[in-house]
Amino acid sequence: MHIKSDSLKVLLIYFLSLTIYSTNAHSDHSELIDFSVEDLLNIEVTSVSKKAKSLNDSPAAIFVITNDDIKRIGATSIPEALRLAPGVNVARIDSNKWAISARGFNGRFANKLLVLIDGRNAYTRAFSGVYWENQDVMLEDVDRIEVIRGPGATLWGANAVNGVINIITKHSADTQGGLLAVGGGTEEQGFGSFRYGGTLNEDTTARAYIKGFKRDESTKQSGGEAGDDWDKVQGGFRIDTQLTARDNLTIQGDSYRSIINQNTTLAQLTAPFQSTFNEKIDTFGGNILARHKHIFSSTSDYSLQFYYDFYERDEVYMKESRHVADLDFQHSFAFLDWNNIIWGTSYRYTHDLLRSTYVTANPTSRNDQLFTAFVQDEITLIEDLLWLTLGSKFEHNDFSGFEAQPTARLMWTPHHKHRLWAAASRTVRTPSRLEHNMTLLRSVSLHPTPTPPHTLVPVALTLTANDQYESEEVFSYEIGYRTTVIKNVSIDFTAFYNNYKNLRSGLFGAPDPSTLPINQPVMPINQNKAHSYGFEIASVWQMLDWWRWDINYSFLKTDYNSNSVSQVLGLTPQQQFSLRSAMSPWQDIDLDFLFRYIDQNTAVTTFGDADIKAYVSLDIRLAWRPINSIELSLVGQNLLAENHHEYNQELFTTPTEIDRGMYGKLAWSF
Amino acid sequence: MPSINKMFFSMLCIALFFSSTNQAWPQSIEKQTVLAALTINIARFTTWPELVFKEPESTFNLCIYGDNVVQQSFSNLINNKQVNKRPIHIINISRLRELNQCQLIYISELERNKLIPLLLELKDKPILTIGENSEFLKAGGLVGLENIKGKIQLTINLAIIKQSKLIISSRLLKLATIVNYPIPNN
Numbered sequence: 001m002h003i004k005s006d007s008l009k010v011l012l013i014y015f016l017s018l019t020i021y022s023t024n025a026h027s028d029h030s031e032l033i034d035f036s037v038e039d040l041l042n043i044e045v046t047s048v049s050k051k052a053k054s055l056n057d058s059p060a061a062i063f064v065i066t067n068d069d070i071k072r073i074g075a076t077s078i079p080e081a082l083r084l085a086p087g088v089n090v091a092r093i094d095s096n097k098w099a100i101s102a103r104g105f106n107g108r109f110a111n112k113l114l115v116l117i118d119g120r121n122a123y124t125r126a127f128s129g130v131y132w133e134n135q136d137v138m139l140e141d142v143d144r145i146e147v148i149r150g151p152g153a154t155l156w157g158a159n160a161v162n163g164v165i166n167i168i169t170k171h172s173a174d175t176q177g178g179l180l181a182v183g184g185g186t187e188e189q190g191f192g193s194f195r196y197g198g199t200l201n202e203d204t205t206a207r208a209y210i211k212g213f214k215r216d217e218s219t220k221q222s223g224g225e226a227g228d229d230w231d232k233v234q235g236g237f238r239i240d241t242q243l244t245a246r247d248n249l250t251i252q253g254d255s256y257r258s259i260i261n262q263n264t265t266l267a268q269l270t271a272p273f274q275s276t277f278n279e280k281i282d283t284f285g286g287n288i289l290a291r292h293k294h295i296f297s298s299t300s301d302y303s304l305q306f307y308y309d310f311y312e313r314d315e316v317y318m319k320e321s322r323h324v325a326d327l328d329f330q331h332s333f334a335f336l337d338w339n340n341i342i343w344g345t346s347y348r349y350t351h352d353l354l355r356s357t358y359v360t361a362n363p364t365s366r367n368d369q370l371f372t373a374f375v376q377d378e379i380t381l382i383e384d385l386l387w388l389t390l391g392s393k394f395e396h397n398d399f400s401g402f403e404a405q406p407t408a409r410l411m412w413t414p415h416h417k418h419r420l421w422a423a424a425s426r427t428v429r430t431p432s433r434l435e436h437n438m439t440l441l442r443s444v445s446l447h448p449t450p451t452p453p454h455t456l457v458p459v460a461l462t463l464t465a466n467d468q469y470e471s472e473e474v475f476s477y478e479i480g481y482r483t484t485v486i487k488n489v490s491i492d493f494t495a496f497y498n499n500y501k502n503l504r505s506g507l508f509g510a511p512d513p514s515t516l517p518i519n520q521p522v523m524p525i526n527q528n529k530a531h532s533y534g535f536e537i538a539s540v541w542q543m544l545d546w547w548r549w550d551i552n553y554s555f556l557k558t559d560y561n562s563n564s565v566s567q568v569l570g571l572t573p574q575q576q577f578s579l580r581s582a583m584s585p586w587q588d589i590d591l592d593f594l595f596r597y598i599d600q601n602t603a604v605t606t607f608g609d610a611d612i613k614a615y616v617s618l619d620i621r622l623a624w625r626p627i628n629s630i631e632l633s634l635v636g637q638n639l640l641a642e643n644h645h646e647y648n649q650e651l652f653t654t655p656t657e658i659d660r661g662m663y664g665k666l667a668w669s670f
Numbered sequence: 671m672p673s674i675n676k677m678f679f680s681m682l683c684i685a686l687f688f689s690s691t692n693q694a695w696p697q698s699i700e701k702q703t704v705l706a707a708l709t710i711n712i713a714r715f716t717t718w719p720e721l722v723f724k725e726p727e728s729t730f731n732l733c734i735y736g737d738n739v740v741q742q743s744f745s746n747l748i749n750n751k752q753v754n755k756r757p758i759h760i761i762n763i764s765r766l767r768e769l770n771q772c773q774l775i776y777i778s779e780l781e782r783n784k785l786i787p788l789l790l791e792l793k794d795k796p797i798l799t800i801g802e803n804s805e806f807l808k809a810g811g812l813v814g815l816e817n818i819k820g821k822i823q824l825t826i827n828l829a830i831i832k833q834s835k836l837i838i839s840s841r842l843l844k845l846a847t848i849v850n851y852p853i854p855n856n
Contacts, residue, residue, distance in 0.1 A: 029699055032707040033747045037715070037824070037845055040708045044698040044820050054737045057764065171782070245786045245854045295787040298766040334767050384762050416742040484738070545698070 052490050052542035055482040059389060059409035059421035061087070061149040061494040063538055067142050067170075072582055072592045074621040074635035075139065076188055076213070076663075078167065079132055083596065084580065085147040086552035087494075087536035088163070089572045091601075091647035094656040095187075095218045095228040096260045098132040099647045102149045102163035103498065104532050104558045106572040107603075108649040111429050112161035114152065118169055118252060119328070120289055120307045123159055125350060125368070125399075126320055128432035133260060134285060134311060136234055138195055138209040140179055140667075143170040149536065150496060151425040151476045153405035154376055154391040157346075161427045161474050162498075169252075172197055172205040172240045178670045185663025187637065189214045189229075204241040210234070217261070219643045221655040227278045228656060232258035246295045255286030263654040264316055266358060266441075267606070269460060269517055273444035276654070277316075285311030299334035317358040317440070317652060323351045338383075342391075343375040352433065359440040362465065366433070368398040376407075387411045399431040400471040419482040428471035435469045435504070435524045442651065443606045444517050458517035464509070466523045475499045488542040495535040503528035529561035550580040573599035573614075590623040590633075603648035603655075610655060615644045631667045636660075702743035704822055705815050709744075709776055709800050712813060712824075713753045715842035718773055719835050722796050729759035731771050736778030744776075774798045777806065785809045786854050793853050796835045810853045812836075827851050 032040065056062055063085045075081040079098040083090045089106050091099040101110040111128035114121070115135065122135050145167050152160035175197040184190040190213065197207035210233070217229040236254030243249055260281040267274050289307035296302075305328045312321040330344035348370040354361035376391025392406035407425035414420070442461040448454040480494040505528040509521035534556035541549040554576045577597040584590050601612040618640050623633035638644065643657035713730070730753040734741055741762055748758045763769065766788065775797055780788070782805060789810035792799060799806075800813045807814045807827045812834065814825040824842075829850040831838055 029703045030746055030749075032699070032703060033710055033751060035707060035711075037708065037711050037842060040704055040711065041822055041824060041845065043704050043822075045701040045704050045817060045822060046698040046820070047701040047817065049700065050702075050739060053739045053742075057737070173782070242783075242786075245790055248783045293783055295784060297791060298769070298784065298788040301784070334765065337767055340765055378765075380765070384764070416738045416745065419738075 046545055048545050048548075049488050049542040052488045052540040052548065053484050055417075055419050055484060055490060056492070057411065057413070057419065059387070059411040059423055059480075060152070061478060061480055061492075061496075061536065063147045063149070063492075065145040065147065067140075067144065070139055070142060070145075072590060072621060072623075073580070073594050074592075074619060074633065074637070074663075074665075076191065078135055078137070078139075078145075081139070081142075081145060082147065082165065083578070083594070084550070085145075085149075086538040086578070087149045087534075087554040087556075087576070088147060089576065089598075091598075092658050093647050093649050094226060094262070094653065094658075095215050096133045096230040096262070097228075097649060097653070099649075100130070100132060101572060102147075103496065103534065104162065104556055104572045106647070108647075111159065111432065113163045113165065114156055114160035115165045115167070116156065117167045118289065119291065119305055120287055120309060121157075121324070121326065124311075124322060125433050126322065126352070126354075127434045128159065128429060131283075131311075131313070133230070133232075133258065134256070134283060134313075136211075136232065136256065137167060137169055137254075138193055138211055138236070140181065140193065141169050141175050141195060141207070141209065143168045143174075149494065150423070150478050151405075151407065151427040151474070153427040154374060154393050154407040154425070155342075157372060157393060158395060158397070158403060158405065158428055158430045158471075161429045161472070169238065172207045172238045175207045176205065179667065180670075181665060181667040183633075183663050183665030185635075185661060187216045187659055187661030188663040189216050191663075200239070200241075203243070204239065206237065206239040208235070208237040216659070216661075218656040218658055220263075221645060221657055226654060226656040227263045228261055228653075230258060230260040232256060248293050250291045250293075251289070253286065253288035255284070257282075257284040264652050265607075265654060266317060266652065267443045267460070269441070269444060271458075273458060273517075279316050281313060281315050283311065283313040285309070296333075299340070300332065302329065302331040304329050317356055319355045321353045325349045335377075338380040340378040341375070343373070345371075345373040347371055354433070354438070359434075359438050361433070361438045363437065366398075366437070370398075371396045385413060397430055399436055399469075400428070403428050403430065403471060417484045419480075421478075421480045423476070423478045425476045425478075426473065427476065428473050430471050431469045435465070436467045437465045439464045442522070459511070459520050460517040462519055462521050463506075464521045464523050466525065469504075469524050470502055470526050472503050472526065473501045475501075490540050492538040493535065495533075497533045498531060500528075500530045500532070502526035503530055530558055532556060532558040546584045548582045550578075550582070552576075552578045571602050571604065573601040573612075575599040588625040590621070592621045592623075594619045598646075601647070604650065605648050606651040607648075607655075610648050612645055612647060615646070616640050617644065629669050631665075633665045633667070634662070635665065636662050698820065700743075701817055701822075702739055703746070705802070706740075706743040706747050706776075708815055708822060708824070709774070710747065710751065710753065710758070712800065712838075712842060713774055713798065715839040716798055717837040717839075718754065719796050722773060723756065728756065730754060730756040731759050731761055731773050733761045733763045733769070733772035733775045734778075735763050735766065735775065735780060740776070740778045769797070770795070772797055774800065777801045777811070782809065785811075790853065793830065794833055798834075798836055807849055808851050808854075810851075823847065825849055829853075 065084050070081045079090050082088055088102045099106045099108045101113050105112050109127045109129050114123050115130045122130055148164040152164035156164050179195045182192040193211035195209035199205050212233040214231040218226045220226045234256035238252035241249050264279050265276040287309040291305040293303040308325045310323040326348040328346040332342035335341050350368045353365045372395040374393040378389045381388055389409040395403050405427050409423040412420045440463050442463050444458050444460045446456040447459045476498045478496045482492045484490045504524050506522040507525045512519040536554040539551045579595045582592045596617045600614040603610040617638050619637045621635045625631045638660045643659045645657045648655045786809045799811045801811045803816050816823050824846040826846040828848050
């Protein structure tokens with residue numbers, strides 16, 4: 001497929017506009033050095049263009065979403081905030097489900113993106129992926145979301161194949177005082193959050209929060225309400241204490257309960273071979289985490305972290321509970337003045353219980369262990385100019401055994417305004433409980449018999465378990481360039497090539513004609529290959545002190561080995577473009593918008609392949625602070641169409657479209 | 671998608687219009703540039719024990735912990751400038767190693783749990799530490815340059831200056847807010 005000429009035009013205009021603007025050179029104020037201290041203390045200073053000028057020093061495709069970014073775009077959930085990141089495809093399947101992935105293979109059950117919340121893994125072994133509707137934080141207390149596209153397994157572990165999302169909340173010393181936010185509207189029917197932070201003693205600060213929301217149902221693609229409205233209540237806390245000047249301890253925890261409605265379609269062995277019904281899913285979970293960090297010196301420290309996390313979901317096709325306990329140790333130190341070494345080891349214990357008559361698990365309960373160790377050395381090849389990072393993760397899990405995931409990265413900083421990096425890595429996606437132990441009836445359809453008279457007989461496609469299923473594997477090659485050579489503009493460019501092996505494909509077993517429907521088993525095997533390549537551009541332009549633009553574009557091409565796209569591989573749009581404007585024409589007024597263009601896509605589902613048309617979307621937020629402690633905002637989301645189609649889940653649920661929405665919000669800090 | 675193009679064009683036109691007529695916002699100078707100029711000026715009002723300079727022609731080593739914006743603000747200013755009659759040599763200490771070569775360390779942003787141990791290491795050494803907020807002084811830093819409502823406020827932690835064997839001119843002290851935070855306990 002060619003890049004559409006329209007998109008090329010957009011890119012051209014974009015670069016042209018940057019060039020036009022760059023000719024307006026400003027002085028660098030080098031005369032300031034001769035000013036007196038008195039004069040310098042009286043100068044009016046500004047720091048608004050910081051984001052348009054700073055360049056990240058990591059040899060990886062990293063993008064940071066700040067607290068301010070989340071607020072100013074009116075995001076009410078983590079997935080909405082992730083729409084700000086380049087090269088990340090966030091597709092809302094229905095009111096309560098998302099498909100999120102970077103660099104391809106997207107789907108509700110996407111399995112190549114690792115997600116961590118304050119160091120706690122949100123990726124579940126059940127299907128190898130993330131239940132996004134279960135992941136939430138008090139968005140006002142988020143410090144930043146680091147989005148790393150590409151492999152990150154050496155530091156973060158297996159399944160960081162195509163990316164890592166690190167959600168990091170603020171230190172409790174930075175969330176002192178009260179915050180009350182309430183609001184509501186058409187899709188965000190009602191929400192509220194309350195946080196209070198205080199000082200427990202001279203060395204200890206803490207906060208606690210509670211939040212809740214109710215979200216409206218989306219629209220069925222065939223028309224009518226989709227019956228997928230949901231609500232959630234979540235609460236949590238965080239305590240940070242400075243035990244000594246060199247030791248600090250963080251203890252935090254959250255718990256939630258959510259009622260999710262969905263319209264489910266399950267295959268059945270009797271005509272009409274499928275049934276559709278509304279169901280109410282009760283899901284709840286919680287976690288507690290403790291982290292001790294000891295600092296030996298400015299170049300040496302260690303951290304010891306423990307967490308326990310559990311969740312339970314009760315769906316018609318699967319009742320699942322999962323408990324994870326994880327212990328992690330990391331130590332970093334400088335060696336011989338030209339090495340920065342970080343190494344660590346961890347142990348994870350998982351207990352699960354899967355009860356269902358539709359998706360049957362054998363065994364129904366498992367206790368699994370994961371051992372990992374890693375070492376990484378950042379070697380200074382030329383002081384302040386060239387660094388080489390070498391490292392590898394080694395792990396042993398109960399599904400695929402021993403895995404090694406090495407990386408080599410080179411960072412070159414020839415000038416303040418230029419950063420270049422390159423990386424090569426191997427990463428694996430470890431098998432899921434589903435692939436190893438679960439069996440389910442995928443679909444029943446009518447097929448003609450191979451011999452005359454070719455009468456139509458029902459055939460039941462059964463997905464069966466394969467406990468020999470191995471890890472999927474990718475070799476990734478990346479290069480990146482960051483520059484601020486144009487005044488008040490930063491550009492971050494990354495290109496990549498990924499070579500995937502042992503991807504999932506289906507092996508058709510011998511059909512069993514003794515029963516009707518004829519049973520046709522399909523088993524997951526590691527026979528697929530693919531390679532993908534593409535590039536991503538993220539740029540920031542501080543046009544005026546009070547007006548910033550963020551412009552992102554990504555291109556992705558995935559070539560599968562087989563002619564037909566396998567039933568189990570997710571897809572991702574080839575092109576994505578986003579344009580964000582953040583304007584503060586007066587100090588107490590913010591006006592922001594986010595415009596997105598998402599290329600066409602195909603959803604591969606049990607109901608057949610569904611074409612997803614390219615779409616555009618626009619979110620606008622207007623905020624006013626009548627006094628410093630109060631902010632009133634009005635947000636319009638998905639404004640360009642009454643509803644639009646973003647993606648379909650691979651199986652079970654009815655295709656829906658996302659509705660246009662408006663909400664108002666009042667935030668009071670005290 | 672012609673509608674996208676049209677939208678994009680009109681937004682671009684609005685953008686270019688505003689960029690050419692921008693006079694509404696008051697003239698202000700970028701914070702990092704002012705901070706760099708202040709840092710070098712403060713160094714000029716500071717006297718180091720002579721023994722920190724190994725040779726008569728040793729350079730004045732100004733170490734920076736900060737991103738490219740911070741680094742650039744210093745390197746734009748210093749061409750051929752001197753401190754204590756010595757040429758300024760800028761060293762980026764991105765990995766916080768080899769700190770003893772520094773006469774002055776400018777720390778832009780460092781997470782609090784790393785800052786306290788770092789400043790503890792430096793407490794008795796003749797190294798002028800300059801940071802950007804009041805937390806920096808409470809953690810054991812010497813000089814704070816904090817942006818308060820668009821102006822830089824100079825704060826000096828006199829208690830720790832006395833231990834460091836550095837001498838800061840009284841002219842500079844007069845312009846500063848003086849605090850006396852003790853060094854945090856080890």
